[in-house]
Amino acid sequence: MTLQSVAMDGARFNETLYTWMTLGSLKMEVGFLVDGLTAMMMCVVTFVSLMVHIYTIGYMEEDAGYNRFFAYISLFTFAMLMLVMSNNMLQLFFGWEAVGLVSYLLIGFWFNKPSAIFANMKAFLVNRVGDFGFILGIALIAANAGTLNYGEVFAKGEELSRLTMPGTGWMLITVICICLFIGAMGKSAQFPLHVWLPDSMEGPTPISALIHAATMVTAGIFMVARMSPLFEFSDTALSFIMVIGAITALFMGFLGIIQNDIKRVIAYSTLSQLGYMTVALGASAYSVAVFHLMTHAFLKALLFLAAGSVIIGMHHNQDIRWMGGVRKYMPITWITFLLGSLALIGTPFFSGFYSKDSIIEVVGHSHLWGSSFAYFAVLAGVFVTAFYSFRLYFLVFHGTERYGNNPDAHDSHGHHAEHQEPHESPWVVYLPLILLAIPSVIIGYLTIQPMLFGDFFRDAIFVNLERHPGMKELTALFHGPVEMVIHGLKTAPFWLALSGVGLAYLLYMVKPAWPAVIQRALNPAYKLLENKYYLDWFNENVLARGARGLGMVLWKVGDQKLIDGAVVNGSWRLVGWISGLVRQLQSGYIYHYAFGMIIGVFVLMTYFVWLNR
Numbered sequence: 023m024t025l026q027s028v029a030m031d032g033a034r035f036n037e038t039l040y041t042w043m044t045l046g047s048l049k050m051e052v053g054f055l056v057d058g059l060t061a062m063m064m065c066v067v068t069f070v071s072l073m074v075h076i077y078t079i080g081y082m083e084e085d086a087g088y089n090r091f092f093a094y095i096s097l098f099t100f101a102m103l104m105l106v107m108s109n110n111m112l113q114l115f116f117g118w119e120a121v122g123l124v125s126y127l128l129i130g131f132w133f134n135k136p137s138a139i140f141a142n143m144k145a146f147l148v149n150r151v152g153d154f155g156f157i158l159g160i161a162l163i164a165a166n167a168g169t170l171n172y173g174e175v176f177a178k179g180e181e182l183s184r185l186t187m188p189g190t191g192w193m194l195i196t197v198i199c200i201c202l203f204i205g206a207m208g209k210s211a212q213f214p215l216h217v218w219l220p221d222s223m224e225g226p227t228p229i230s231a232l233i234h235a236a237t238m239v240t241a242g243i244f245m246v247a248r249m250s251p252l253f254e255f256s257d258t259a260l261s262f263i264m265v266i267g268a269i270t271a272l273f274m275g276f277l278g279i280i281q282n283d284i285k286r287v288i289a290y291s292t293l294s295q296l297g298y299m300t301v302a303l304g305a306s307a308y309s310v311a312v313f314h315l316m317t318h319a320f321l322k323a324l325l326f327l328a329a330g331s332v333i334i335g336m337h338h339n340q341d342i343r344w345m346g347g348v349r350k351y352m353p354i355t356w357i358t359f360l361l362g363s364l365a366l367i368g369t370p371f372f373s374g375f376y377s378k379d380s381i382i383e384v385v386g387h388s389h390l391w392g393s394s395f396a397y398f399a400v401l402a403g404v405f406v407t408a409f410y411s412f413r414l415y416f417l418v419f420h421g422t423e424r425y426g427n428n429p430d431a432h433d434s435h436g437h438h439a440e441h442q443e444p445h446e447s448p449w450v451v452y453l454p455l456i457l458l459a460i461p462s463v464i465i466g467y468l469t470i471q472p473m474l475f476g477d478f479f480r481d482a483i484f485v486n487l488e489r490h491p492g493m494k495e496l497t498a499l500f501h502g503p504v505e506m507v508i509h510g511l512k513t514a515p516f517w518l519a520l521s522g523v524g525l526a527y528l529l530y531m532v533k534p535a536w537p538a539v540i541q542r543a544l545n546p547a548y549k550l551l552e553n554k555y556y557l558d559w560f561n562e563n564v565l566a567r568g569a570r571g572l573g574m575v576l577w578k579v580g581d582q583k584l585i586d587g588a589v590v591n592g593s594w595r596l597v598g599w600i601s602g603l604v605r606q607l608q609s610g611y612i613y614h615y616a617f618g619m620i621i622g623v624f625v626l627m628t629y630f631v632w633l634n635r
Contacts, residue, residue: 034481036109036173047168055109055172059312059482062473063106063244066316069461070236070323071099073454077327078228080450081334085226087131094131095232098124102237106244111160111170114245118156118209121238122149128229129222141221148218152208159201166194176251176484183255199252199259203266206242210296213270217557219293220277223285227330230285234292235323243299243315247308251484254306257390260490264304264385265392268399271297273555275406279413280551283340284329287414291366292322294403298381301396306490307384308483313473314377317365317466321374324362324458331355331451332418335444336425342414347423351444356419358455363415365462367408367519370507373466378404379510380474380496387495404515408522416530467503475500 038053056064074095082088101124105117130142164170166185167178185194206212211219219239223230233239246253246263253259271294278290295318302311333340335352349356365372368379382404385397425444446452472478475497487494500506510516529537541548553559607618 038109038171042112048164049169049171050112051110051171052113053109053171054107056107057482058478058480059244059247060106062312062316062478063240064103066240066319067099067102067106067236070319070458071095071232073323073327073458074228074232077231077330077451077454080448081228081330082226091128091131091226091228094124094128095229098128098229098232098237102241105241109172111163111172111175114248115157115160118205118241118245119153121241122146122153122209125149125222125233125238128233129225131225131229135224138224141218141224144221145218148215149208152205152215154204155201156205156208159198159205162194162198162201172248179251179255182252193256193258195252196256196258199249199256200262202249202252203242203246203259203263206246206300207266208242209245210239210242210300211270211293212242212266212296212300213273214557216270216274216293217554217561220286220289220554223283223289227285227326227333230289231323231326231330234289234326235319239292239296240315240319243296243303243311246300246303247312247483250306250308253303254484254486254490257489260304260306261391261393262304264301264388264390264396267297267300267302267304268392268396269297270294271301271403272399272406275403275410277551277554278410279406280548281410282343284332284342284345284414284418285326285340287342287410288322288325288329291325291407291411294407295322295366298378298400298403301385301400302381304390304396305381305385305388305393305492306485307381307492307496308485309474309479309493310377310380310384310496312479312483313466313470314381316469316473317373317377317462320458320465321362321365321462324358324455324462325366327451327458328355328359328362328455331447331455332359332444334447334451339425342417344424345418346421346425347419348425348444349419352446354446354452355455358452358459359419360415361459362462363411367411367522368404368515369519370510370516371467372463373461375510376466376470376503376506379506379513379515380470382515383499384492384496387492388490390490401514401518405518405522408519409526412523412526413530416526421531421534470500470503470506 033056035054035056038051041049041051043050075092078091078095082091085091098121101117101120103117105114105121108114108117126142126146128142129145130138132138160170163175163182166182167175169175169178179195182198183193183195186192187194187197204215207215219234222233225233253263274290274293274297278287278294281287281290295314299311299314299318302308302314332345332348332352332355335348335355336345339345361372365374368375382397382400385393385400388396469478474493485493499509529540550556
């Protein structure tokens, strides 16, 4: 074996370090697994985390919680690394819950803001819903496989696929996979458990980049890819995953069109791209999903950190309606943001092109139920992504300078700031942008061959090519990254992306009055998008209010009346009443007791005479 092949294939490590607990035949262990999938995730997590740490030095230098923020993001990185390096489901769950806990602390970092407290509680509660499904899936595996170790569970996959849920006709493997995916729906913000992610923008910008790019939201995608040997046994679960991903990819993209907060536009972009990854998982193209995870991590971290740079330069204004013409004041931020946007929409030769086009291609060859809708969704999503991405880009960096008209702009003394020009951020802020722009452009070109069509993910990702031939079809069509670009120039995704950019340029650069006219003409649709499909309203007014009502009934009836009133207070009242009766018999006079004895003897004699007659 040559040195080059060793470098490409890499070494594998899978060892249990010690046994924490043994319950019957079930062993709870601590161990580590490092293979191609883990190595890729470790590189992404550590590199993006390093960029965020460097960026934070400049971004948070004036914040009173500077040291606390570094403690949180370091713990966040540790938790994510524990998650991706685990070789068993117990340790996976530990990392899973740890990233959820730290995200709660980070989203609510500015704990004096009521909106931040509401957002971190919302994230925590929504993730608990997903985690309930996740732990049910793990419990079903432990109960039926008798182990939590990945290798041992995967070896029993075929045996599990022949079992049914007791008392039902449901296939056990389908129930397990759907329960596991419900956990991924929470962490990776899939419809309808996506509602927490846009509100996570209440945290500082560096943590927005870390949550949306390398940690937290990628955990669900990683977990499903890691569990591919189980998911391959259930077409029902894969179809469910594909449809959920398609809904998220398309309908969350629509919400990005009407946002005016620079960070929220990018947040809805994250939701849409997570939908793309989930669709790829449903098409059994696990390697394509994690490939898009990697390319998206770099470009999305770049976009968020560049947005933070714009916010600094614009004196903490986040409303894109009061920006414009920023390009000449912030040249480094401008060019890096442009590179990230081009990568996001799938511009040929950029990293996003290789991963996004691969997803669209592989979904087009899927024969599972729901694949037609998924193909339409990811194809239409290309146009939507290009439109909202360049709407954001044009409104921020080009056109008329509007920052002097911002009614909410104030200087450090609280006076209205009419003439504060934007300024480029310090080097500690723009250096991470430059370093992230490099992989955002070239990483797809360099890694598509080994990751999708080589052995990089061997022994980590398993696909039954007979039942799910999508990857086989994709391999047959691939003839190198350059040929893929040449072919891509002739396909619908390229022209849809170009059309989206062109429409954004027309509406926001050439005819800036048109968007308001279109908004009035399509007011019902605009209201639907503005209210985020009324899902927040439904959650707050139906689910939350219903839960509060149920809780009130359980408290008033169950707790106060039954438990406190009947059981606790009722028991001592009964004892007191009985004691009051018995106390009447305890007079202290001997003749009363003698009379009682005589009566007792008489009763006993009468009873025995009656019994023997």
